[in-house]
Amino acid sequence: MTEPVFLELGPRPHERPSYPPDVQSRLAADADEIVARYRTGGGDPPGTERSALLPLLHLVQAEDGYVSPAGIDFCAARLGLTAAEVTAVATFYTMYRRRPAGTHHVGVCTNSLCAVMGGDAVHAALREHLGIEDGETTADGTVTLESIECNAACDFAPVMTVDWEFFDNRTPSSAVEVVDALRAGRTVTPTRGAPLSSFRDTARILAGFPDRRPGALEAGGGGGSATLAGLRASREDGSTVAGPPLTPVLSRYWDDDRSWTLDTYRRRDGYAALRKALHMNPDEVIQTVKDAGLRGRGGAGFPTGMKWSYIPQDPATDGTAKPHFLVVNADESEPGTCKDIPLMFATPHALVEGAIIAAFAIRASRAFVYVRGEVVPVLRRLQAAVAEAYDAGYLGRDILGSGFDLDLVVHAGAGAYICGEETALLDSLEGRRGQPRLRPPFPAVAGLYACPTVVNNVESIASVPPVILHGPEWFCSMGSEASPGFTLYSLSGHVARPGQYEAPLGITLRQLLEHAGGVRDGHRLKFWTPGGSSTPILTDEHLDVPLDYENVAAAGSMLGTKALQIFDETTCVVRVVSRWTRFYAHESCGKCTPCREGTYWLVQILDRLERGDGTEADLGKLLDISDTLLGKSFCALGDGAASPIVSSLKYFRDEYVAHLDRGGCPFDPEESALAPRVAEVTARPEGGTA
Template sequence: MTLTPVLSKYWNLPNSWTLDTYRAHQGYAALPIAFAMTPDEVIATVKDAGLRGRGGAGFPTGMKWGFIPQGPDPDGTVKPHYLVVNADESEPGTCKDIPLMLASPHSLIEGVIIAAYAIRAAHAFIYVRGEVVPVLRRLQAAAEECYAAGLLGSDILGSGYDLELTVHAGAGAYICGEETALLDSLEGRRGQPRLRPPFPAVAGLYASPTVVNNVESIASVPPILRNGPSWFRAMGTEKSPGFTLYSLSGHVARPGQYEAPLGVTLRELLGYAGGVRAGHELKFWTPGGSSTPLFTAEHLDVPLDYENVMAHGSMLGTKALQIFDDTTCVVRAVLRWTEFYAHESCGKCTPCREGTYWLVQLLTRLEAGLGTPADLDKLLDIADNINGKSFCALGDGAASPIVSSMKYFRDEYIAHLERGGCPFDPARATAWAPTAAGEVIR
């Protein structure tokens, strides 16, 4: 399978982020196509293409747009519709939306205009992490270019359609990547997940019908409008069509973004990335960021699409492929992730607030070699009390690496107990070798 650069095709051009460069490569050519269609026809086109949300869940994008209720409420109230782009990329290991917005902000803005037109919204928001100031400035500059060129504001391209775009900086909370917490933050409140129902499509931003989509999902819309659903479906698999960005990081020769059809395998991607660093072997990896269950070398040939990854016990998530070689202590890696989730828990629900705290205490003790065999069962018991029982998916994400690492590397946890500390420390490493987890790649 070969790479399919679409969104990333012009990232290496000089001044790729400017309106002139974007327009020189079919930029904003999809707008007149969309405006020649009715909003419902645009939604139908995205449905026909089979575009699935690129933010983690993989929910069909066109179907999500179609959930927006049309017409007045039963009491006769007519509420505005809103489009919100979730650009709060904060999952450990995930780095696809930020380079996309840095290198090609107009690909996102063109998608925003089309998506907002499709759901009949007059105001759209891009919610960006507050820490990434260069991205924020680049999006704001791109929006100003669009206003000056008549691509935003009143009567866009003479279509009669009006749209205001607001680029909003968040305060840097991981929980605001959850769509309802993001909406609360956007409204000026503390970012915490909402109870659902009602869902955002019915009562989202300012209690009005709202669509929340990921950056890559929205940026994929203009190429679909330009080239048609059949072109998009010619890539990927039947149930997971199209192209997507895979983020390879960690112990690989050439980390970075690799845009490929859905269904590519890690073995193929490692071929493009130069393989695992010289002299070492693949030990474990994440298919969709730290919140997804771990895979090992035995999963090198699992097609990286939504169905196959789930069938093998994990989730495709954000397609953040973190690669760890044989020098990595699994317990230490899982501890670091768990510390992150405990720190970022919003504290709204007891399972997550209390559970992540105690997971860190147990893992800290185990990693230092001070735990007991009973701690291993206690670790799994607490993870089970968090998984599926917390208010949002943060609790599930905290439990996933623990449960999966115990499944594949329980002997490594036991080695910490037997050696009185991490067996990867030089003083202990000579007396212990980890069990091989399937086939390895150099």
Template sequence: MTDASTNVPPLTPVLTDNWDADRSWSLESYAGRGGYEALDVAFAMAPGEVIDLVKDAGLRGRGGAGFPTGMKWGFIPQDPDALGGDRPKYLVVNADESEPGTCKDVPLMMASPHTLVEGVILAAYAIRAHHAFIYVRGEVLHVVRRLQHAVTEAYLAGHLGADIHGSGYDLELVVHAGAGAYICGEETALLDSLEGRRGQPRLRPPFPAVAGLYASPTVINNVESIASVPAIVRNGSEWFGSLGTEKSKGFVIYSLSGHVRNPGQYEAPLGITLRELIELAGGVREGHRLKFWTPGGSSTPLLTAEHLDVPLDYESVGAAGSMLGTRALQIFDETVSVVRCVLRWTEFYQHESCGKCTPCREGTWWLVQTLTRIDEGRGEEGDVEKLLDLCDNILGRSFCALGDGATSPITSAIAYFREEFEAGMHTPSRELFPPAASTAYAQEVTA
């Protein structure tokens, strides 16, 4: 199966190309495939030229927002007379992956940590930073250890430390394990945590580009964003721009989970459709049909089977009423109660709210109470309207995007499946959607 418009195969292994190699996480394996060669290419350029290269490539942030990466790097003040221009610069990699359904950064760091390390060196050189940090979720201890080992290998090989490759450029890289809080995926809460404080979002402005880590100019990028840089430096901006769509360029990792025959990571150009990805994954489980799905994790509005052919790029998914987000494609068939699914996600957001702002702290609690009543068949007259009113009072009024993300699946689920919420006025979800079908599926998988 190919994309007839571009003749690009649906799978484009770049970040995942070496995942099947013997000891792919080792420096020996990575270097054998051209690893760290991009450093010499970049060091032959001025830092500003590396930023321009990434801008020309059209790389957009892979952490959810899709903001142009090169533009973000360009915000760092370099003029000593500019605000913050005389302070040290920092690069921080957000590896605190914890969005329900999102599972792309952890396998990337496990399979090929040196791809990330090389990307860190290139990005830090571009913004003229001499200290960089990788902030990893503390629960994934195996990932922390693998990254620390890769960083040690890079130091011993002369890829980190003083006078890297004889270029005169110095860089210190620290792998920092967080204490495990979803809110620390928000960039300013991550900075507070990195500084040793409780992870809570900061008031902006000032923005991190001017006053970030230790009140100094800071770039914060997702793992996949930084890991994409070495391939761009090696192959050029035109090569990268030839993949994807006009406004959403390049390749990304799509994480398929749920009711598909072969869940996993599928690296493909932006613009591929869910129908194509499901075909690559062997289809929805036999005897069942797609009911709803998330394009970018649980904090993005749900989509349904009518959106199977929407190109998975930032613009098209946005036009369909959702967000591409982290490209965590969770697939649910007709045996799943949308009310119960949304309730489980909302319980997560209630638990993970940092409590700093009232709309999120109180609003998520009331959302859980109302959804629980409906799920148990004890819904009251006006509960659906109450849910919509609560979401309206949270959306755009919380301190960070956690509150907004908690409302997205609820409002979209009501828009597409209002009858299920209304049925919860008198019938529990467990009766509308008996667990027998899910149990049979689990037995089928384990067999």
């Protein structure tokens, strides 16, 4: 008889380590503060305390440098969950480490745009220089190296992060200088972000505790050259560029001194729209946004005022009505999309004011901003802006004497692209794995804590104060009849001046490229995305397509997030599409079979083509698998994975065939990389700055 086989899955309950009493007491006090953020003081819907799970996991990671067994047990005991339930959540998110991290976490973006621009070379150089592989830590415990996905900094590509602070426009040599300085104990200052402390200290910020170091908020300025590119062009180009002029509204004072502060915002009419809105009826506010025709800026383009109107507007007065919630989706994670992060970094109060007006309109007394965890400089400033708003009476009880109450919570995610899908975001905000929900019911009926909820994108909400202040006619004077207003277009890649360009909807790529200095010298446009990696690619034949929702759709793509990734003729389209596909396979939540299995097999086939082992039949298989994804997966992630493959085969099938004929990729990756746009030296002796 065969002896039974037992597999030891981990320490037995009586063997699991626990925190010493002094650490337990300190963590308990911090945990009480975290849990209190999600309580209203009475009548909370069931499940509100569990929303504290993600920040609690950040807290224990700050203590141990990873999510340890003791940390798992601490979170479970505090929230009345099992260790298995907590572990299931922790293992879903990429930012929670299961092994101790080094003093500093170094991440190199190797998604398509950064990879093409030199990110792959940066990552390879660091692996060789440090003598470690991806995910490993140096023997001295100083540096943990990891390739990361798109970090919403595409206009600064290639990008590296240290403890989730930005180091822009990296080259192999400048990246090596940074890690050498870290290992030598010298002060290193990011391009955008505060002077470095440690991976553990950063985790405390993610847990919601403010960074009180002197100068931490000021570090990094209002934004780098790419953030300000469109604003500067709007002042310099004048009548020299054909077509509609740039229209800086949200970006109009991004270059002001200390643009992120309340004082600067109020000098620029900040919170004037809130005062006006509070003298209106909530239904009037909704109708004003409807009349303006403001459409969601997060990808789908759904009318914002209409979404608000779906919330029940006449709640019962007998105490049975459910509370309403506003949730701002600041989980900007799609490759190429990089507009919300600079907006929140330069002018966080624009988002805060918009959120207050939106909450007033939908009769919500609680609002949340769900920010992706990998953008600590933005999180730091948003936390400070919310604190300023409370101190000034714009948040809290009886706002500006109106009788309206609102609490606003800034909630950090933990690394999961799928949480950009609104129902997956709600599950994550409730302290669960971020997986899309079956609809109906829609969030307007049963959203956060099964209560009526509006989920809006950052730019959508930040656009509300100008609409209220200036009126629908002013807003409709820009753009087209079906797509009115202004918006942020993000240009990145092989363009002379990448960055954020605010313009009327309907401007063309040709006109935007004129403002941005054109494609890099000596090269020509090959292909581009109109709305991020999930939108079908377009070519130079589409330079004059008006960039609004209707015309881009008529051209066979989607406007999406207006993330215009520009690739010139040195770029291998198969390499780019392969990297995007790997991203979608990595980020699939695994809930539905078409997406989970389909993205896996797409990656296998594209890898074969890149290695030179592909066959003609593989091209047909790519289309067949894409067909099983399009419209058949649980959420839009499957569509996003299939769209670049189908469109690239439509326009560049000969390039796929060349991979078959030549036994691999015929392109030299070094030709597509760019020289740095900023000085490479970022490390100075102790006490210095960079």
